Amino acid sequence: MSDTRRPVYLDYQATTPVDARVMDAMLPFFTEAFGNPHSTSHSYGWEARDAVEDARRLVATMINADPREVVFTSGATESNNMAIKGVARFFEGRKGHMIVPVTEHKCVLESAKYAQKLGYDITWLAVGADGLIDPAAVKDAIRDDTALVSVMQVNNEIGVIQPIAEIGAVCREAGVYLHTDAAQAAGKTGIDVAAMNIDLLSLSGHKMYGPMGIGALYVRRKPRVRLEPLFDGGGQERTLRSGTLPAPLVVGFGAAAQIVTSERDIEATRIGDLRDRLLKGLQQRTPDLYVNGSMEHRVAGNLNIGFKGISSEALMDALKDSIALSSGSACTSAAVEPSYVLRAIGLSDEDAHASVRLCVGRMTTPDEVETAIEAIADAVAMLRGGTSAASVA
Amino acid sequence: MTACYLDHNATTPLGTPAREAMARAMEVTGNASSVHAFGRAARKIVEDARASVAALSGVAPANVIFTSGGSEANNTILRGIDAMRITSSVEHASVLDAADALRIPVDANGIIRLDALALTLEGATGRILVSVMAANNETGAVQPIAEIARLVKEHDALLHVDAIQWAGKRPLFEISAYADAMSLSAHKFAGPQGVGAIVVKDGVAFEPLIRGGGQERRRRAGTENVIAIAGMGAAADAAMNAVGDHAKLAGLRDGIEKALGDAARIYAKDADRLANTTCIAMPGVAAETQVMAFDLAGIAVSAGSACSSGKVEPSHVLLAMGASESEAAEAIRVSLGPDSTEDETQTFIAAWRDLHARTGRAGEAA
Numbered sequence: 001m002s003d004t005r006r007p008v009y010l011d012y013q014a015t016t017p018v019d020a021r022v023m024d025a026m027l028p029f030f031t032e033a034f035g036n037p038h039s040t041s042h043s044y045g046w047e048a049r050d051a052v053e054d055a056r057r058l059v060a061t062m063i064n065a066d067p068r069e070v071v072f073t074s075g076a077t078e079s080n081n082m083a084i085k086g087v088a089r090f091f092e093g094r095k096g097h098m099i100v101p102v103t104e105h106k107c108v109l110e111s112a113k114y115a116q117k118l119g120y121d122i123t124w125l126a127v128g129a130d131g132l133i134d135p136a137a138v139k140d141a142i143r144d145d146t147a148l149v150s151v152m153q154v155n156n157e158i159g160v161i162q163p164i165a166e167i168g169a170v171c172r173e174a175g176v177y178l179h180t181d182a183a184q185a186a187g188k189t190g191i192d193v194a195a196m197n198i199d200l201l202s203l204s205g206h207k208m209y210g211p212m213g214i215g216a217l218y219v220r221r222k223p224r225v226r227l228e229p230l231f232d233g234g235g236q237e238r239t240l241r242s243g244t245l246p247a248p249l250v251v252g253f254g255a256a257a258q259i260v261t262s263e264r265d266i267e268a269t270r271i272g273d274l275r276d277r278l279l280k281g282l283q284q285r286t287p288d289l290y291v292n293g294s295m296e297h298r299v300a301g302n303l304n305i306g307f308k309g310i311s312s313e314a315l316m317d318a319l320k321d322s323i324a325l326s327s328g329s330a331c332t333s334a335a336v337e338p339s340y341v342l343r344a345i346g347l348s349d350e351d352a353h354a355s356v357r358l359c360v361g362r363m364t365t366p367d368e369v370e371t372a373i374e375a376i377a378d379a380v381a382m383l384r385g386g387t388s389a390a391s392v393a
Numbered sequence: 394m395t396a397c398y399l400d401h402n403a404t405t406p407l408g409t410p411a412r413e414a415m416a417r418a419m420e421v422t423g424n425a426s427s428v429h430a431f432g433r434a435a436r437k438i439v440e441d442a443r444a445s446v447a448a449l450s451g452v453a454p455a456n457v458i459f460t461s462g463g464s465e466a467n468n469t470i471l472r473g474i475d476a477m478r479i480t481s482s483v484e485h486a487s488v489l490d491a492a493d494a495l496r497i498p499v500d501a502n503g504i505i506r507l508d509a510l511a512l513t514l515e516g517a518t519g520r521i522l523v524s525v526m527a528a529n530n531e532t533g534a535v536q537p538i539a540e541i542a543r544l545v546k547e548h549d550a551l552l553h554v555d556a557i558q559w560a561g562k563r564p565l566f567e568i569s570a571y572a573d574a575m576s577l578s579a580h581k582f583a584g585p586q587g588v589g590a591i592v593v594k595d596g597v598a599f600e601p602l603i604r605g606g607g608q609e610r611r612r613r614a615g616t617e618n619v620i621a622i623a624g625m626g627a628a629a630d631a632a633m634n635a636v637g638d639h640a641k642l643a644g645l646r647d648g649i650e651k652a653l654g655d656a657a658r659i660y661a662k663d664a665d666r667l668a669n670t671t672c673i674a675m676p677g678v679a680a681e682t683q684v685m686a687f688d689l690a691g692i693a694v695s696a697g698s699a700c701s702s703g704k705v706e707p708s709h710v711l712l713a714m715g716a717s718e719s720e721a722a723e724a725i726r727v728s729l730g731p732d733s734t735e736d737e738t739q740t741f742i743a744a745w746r747d748l749h750a751r752t753g754r755a756g757e758a759a
Contacts (some may be wrong), residue, residue, distance in 0.1 A: 107614050
């Protein structure tokens with residue numbers, strides 16, 4: 001990681017490196033313990049199954065759930081599709097309404113549009129200028145035929161933490177399911193499905209230093225949440241999710257969850273310090289800098305900032321050899337449209353275009369933060385009129 | 394730990410090429426959709442693997458869509474194409490359960506009744522999707538895909554082929570030449586679990602099962618599973634040369650069947666079968682009893698497919714072939730791999746004979 005030729009990685013919300021401890025846990029299951037966890041007739045299968053069940057317990061512990069409530073999937077996109085489409089299909093003809101904030105991840109918005117095709121009305125809920133949802137607005141939007149409220153716990157672009165516990169209380173009182181996309185929350189802020197009254201919750205391995213290609217959907221057992229599976233087949237995962245479970249990836253996800261459970265609080269303090277240094281350093285060096293979204297209710301690693309008058313594409317291009325950052329979420333970062341999240345919190349097209357996302361994470365060092373401050377400040381100064389920071393100083 | 398793994402149709406050990414490719418991919422942090430250098434490195438891994446899977450399949454890279462595995466691939470096509478669906482009674486559960494479909498019967502060897510398929514196609518109206526497997530996971534029986542495709546084309550229908558057990562064992566171009574869509578799973582050909590693919594012809598449109606970011610040309614959303622995809626690509630490269638190795642397994646497989654002789658009942662024996670697969674019934678002995686006894690002897694086999702091996706119901710495949718419930722409940726599947734040896738098959742034969750003798754005596758005593 002001290003390789004000076006590689007850019008500094010400040011894109012931990014797009015994906016995280018696999019933690020070395022996670023890798024160590026996974027490797028044996030790629031090689032000697034290669035069995036199909038659904039093979040019940042021999043010890044290769046049993047060994048893989050036992051490892052999968054251990055991982056299920058570790059993931060359940062991370063979110064204060066019962067292991068039987070954890071369904072493994074291929075990732076958070078699948079989990080979000082499964083939760084929203086699954087509830088929509090189960091209650092088709094009996095309920096007719098869902099509530100989805102406009103700043104949700106693309107896969108949540110797309111899944112809600114699928115529900116719309118089935119005949120559901122969708123309330124596309126507005127957010128405040130700080131990016132936060134008002135639980136009272138959720139309460140006001142709930143109807144007699146509302147099936148589901150879907151609110152992400154942490155936004156993937158601006159990192160704000162939604163008041164899930166308050167929204168959960170509102171939903172529980174109204175007898176409406178609450179689905180939470182927690183892909184960006186796991187490892188960064190506390191998740192307690194019991195205390196927060198969450199009915200369905202999506203997780204992703206590769207956003208919390210586990211491998212790509214694995215995630216989970218928490219499905220509450222009491223009171224029981226009903227949904228149709230996204231796909232059928234061998235009937236694995238209590239018939240909710242068919243297909244051979246990738247045992248090595250599941251094991252890696254479990255190991256990542258275990259690290260989160262034991263180290264999250266300490267890590268958040270350290271990462272928060274680095275993020276604050278990054279912001280302070282940039283503020284000192286760069287005038288006309290603005291922060292998008294609430295700083296108070298935000299995960300430790302995230303910064304989403306704009307530099308008046310520049311374009312994020314030009315900034316990223318200028319930094320391509322020194323800093324890895326993004327102008328929005330990875331799935332849409334190739335798109336040239338301004339971020340719909342930033343538009344939703346009231347930014348003009350121009351200000352949205354001038355914004356970038358910077359995320360520090362578990363492997364970020366203080367030196368990397370210093371390097372990033374220098375490089376970004378220099379690049380912004382150059383783009384604003386050819387004045388390099390060096391000549392200013 | 395058992396030492397004699399004869400359950401390759403459930404999952405294959407990860408091959409060295411896949412393992413090495415995955416180890417290299419593990420060095421790369423990056424979301425393949427990110428535009429920075431880390432993201433571009435991940436993108437290159439994904440696209441190289443796509444080219445490898447395309448080469449194995451005999452198609453262009455743009456025709457390959459990565460999924461989380463075979464079940465997702467089958468469900469995507471079966472659910473995503475709005476049509477009257479026709480399938481067979483011996484398909485994998487991920488086809489049979491994905492959507493309502495007419496089921497064409499099979500003969501005693503598990504081969505689709507082409508006369509019944511032709512009649513069904515003649516009676517069908519509107520858009521039609523026919524979905525059949527290239528080779529059966531329980532018996533290894535190979536379907537006459539070329540002939541099925543001819544009937545399908547005569548009726549302007551679409552053909553989906555579940556080629557999950559075929560890949561790595563026989564040339565995939567023999568399937569892709571006929572199929573409008575094809576499903577693959579990496580862990581059945583020495584790649585990792587958790588990744589598979591849909592191979593589609595140009596112009597074959599379907600409703601994506603998983604929506605969200607615009608990955609996989611908007612046909613399958615979700616962050617690309619870079620490490621597993623790298624493994625699938627390397628496994629595909631290796632599988633290009635595996636067809637000959639697979640064919641050699643017929644000698645070992647036939648050796649088992651010959652050694653067991655009339656004491657055993659072999660299913661689909663008269664069909665063209667995958668060279669590694671045999672479905673063997675021990676008359677009078679429950680499959681559960683057999684697999685437990687074999688496991689104690691250090692031999693891993695299965696009763697039916699892995700996904701359903703936790704259930705006690707008899708195999709729908711064998712029932713469709715005309716076996717009675719009690720007959721079907723006596724069958725186990727033995728599936729060899731490229732590293733299987735004569736020693737291993739001899740171990741199996743000895744254990745089978747031993748169990749046969751013991752249970753036979755127990756039966757007499759009772």
